[in-house]
Amino acid sequence: MRDTSEVISTSARLLRLVSLLSVRPSWTCGELADKMAVTERTVRRDVARLRELGYGVESDPGPWGGYRLRAGTRVPPLVLDDEEALAVAVGLREAALSGVLGGDQAALSALLKLRQVLPRRIADRLGEMDAAFVHTARPDEPQITPGMLLELAAACRRGERSRLSYRDREGKDTVREVDPYRLVHTGRRWYFVARDVTRDQWRTFRADRIGRIQPTGRPVELGDPPDPALLVSQSIAAGAYPLYVTIRLPLPLEQALRLIPATVGTHRPEGPDATVVDIGGPDADGLARYLLSLATPLRVLSPDDVREALLRRTRALFEDNDDERQSRPLRARTRER
Incomplete structure (x- = not known):
């Protein structure tokens, strides 16, 4: 029976090998051995294991031949070092705040997923960077923290009734029970779409006016939800x-x-x-x-x-x-x- 530490070491090495194959069109066996600090025999054995797992690793024969991932190969879970993870997270954060990718929530969704799987040491560093960064908004654009955006996105993903602290347009602070649904970016502002439980109505909330959102742990089923983008558009157009x-x-x-x-x-x-x-x-x-x-x-x-x-x-x-x-x-x- 193989030792547990040996299994972990082999798994880590295989992930490292796939990571290397993903960043260059081709590697010679010797180059991979040097990068991974193993023998060429180990490289060939690891390549064989990857093929057994279904990864399309192609090779060219001869002393100058090399290994490469076949075009269209499905890449396994992404492997990033600390600096790469921080760079990706910062880029996604700025894309979400600026709306550079348009009205969808791809950047915010990706950032939420990334933060959920980051090791604690990297997540702590990212939190420190979030606290230090300042987003320069247009004069008529309110500020919203990336942390609040992530909390609202997480509430939408959890599907749990939540308690929302909100300040309305008259400056009045209220606490409401809501069933979170979606976040909508209009190009200028973020809006949180949720069902107001007390009023039994679908509502839009300006994200920059939300002070806190706290899940209650009660799962909810959202029957016949509205088109969130249309609801936000109608709400803005019908403003007072x-x-x-x-x-x-x-x-x-x-x-x-x-x-x-x-x-x-x-x-x-x-x-x-x-x-x-x-x-x-x-x-x-x-x-x-x-x-x-x-x-x-x-x-x-x-x-x-x-x-x-x-x-x-x-x-x-x-x-x-x-x-x-x-x-x-x-x-x-x-x-x-």
């Missing part, structure tokens, strides 16, 4: 604004959504070639500025003060760019105004 404008775009719904995102307006088709959109804003002039920035034909259906603000701005823009008008004497232009 002092004023709303309704416009008609001579565009089908699909093109209108590309022009005005679902997080900005609420869309409804009006026939195959037109779309009506409701957009909220701070005041009539602010909404007029936004409509001008769209640089597309549109009609303001309501209210009148937004229509008038848009007309004032377009007239002023026309006058400022009218060459014939600019050539008139200053006194005449002043009288006209």
Whole structure:
């Protein structure tokens, strides 16, 4: 019977061999022996074991031949040293915070999985780096720690009812029981989608306003959950604004959504070639500025003060760019105004 330490040593050596084969197109037997501090006979024996386990290790005969992994070979669990693990974790952390990979949660999910399997010594170092790093957000973008993102992602994966400490838009602190479902990144902010147990409603929570989330240990089954991205878009578009404008775009719904995102307006088709959109804003002039920035034909259906603000701005823009008008004497232009 083989000694336990010998089995562990052989397993570690096989993982090391696969790691080496993964980072270069080809190795000679001698190069692998030097890297692993073993004999060439041991290398050949280990290659044979890998083949028995189903790994496609190819070899070329002769003194200059070498070993390589066959293209398309399924790689076993990734083997990283301490510095490589830290580098990968930091890269995933920044990708999750910046949204550089788009609206999906691939980077955050990968980071969560990586942190769950990291040895304690590496996890502690990563925690120290997290505490030292500062994410520079845009002036209008709130800060959120990577630790909170990971806690929320873990809550979604566990499928347990949780206790959520939350500060609403009025600054009021509340504690709610929720059934976590998904995290959604809009390109500017993270939103936590969960079912509010007390209200029996699906809700969206801005992640930067969450103070703490604590699992209760009670598993839950989520029946008929909503589309999380759509729920967040509708919630943002329906936010409390002092004023709303309704416009008609001579565009089908699909093109209108590309022009005005679902997080900005609420869309409804009006026939195959037109779309009506409701957009909220701070005041009539602010909404007029936004409509001008769209640089597309549109009609303001309501209210009148937004229509008038848009007309004032377009007239002023026309006058400022009218060459014939600019050539008139200053006194005449002043009288006209």
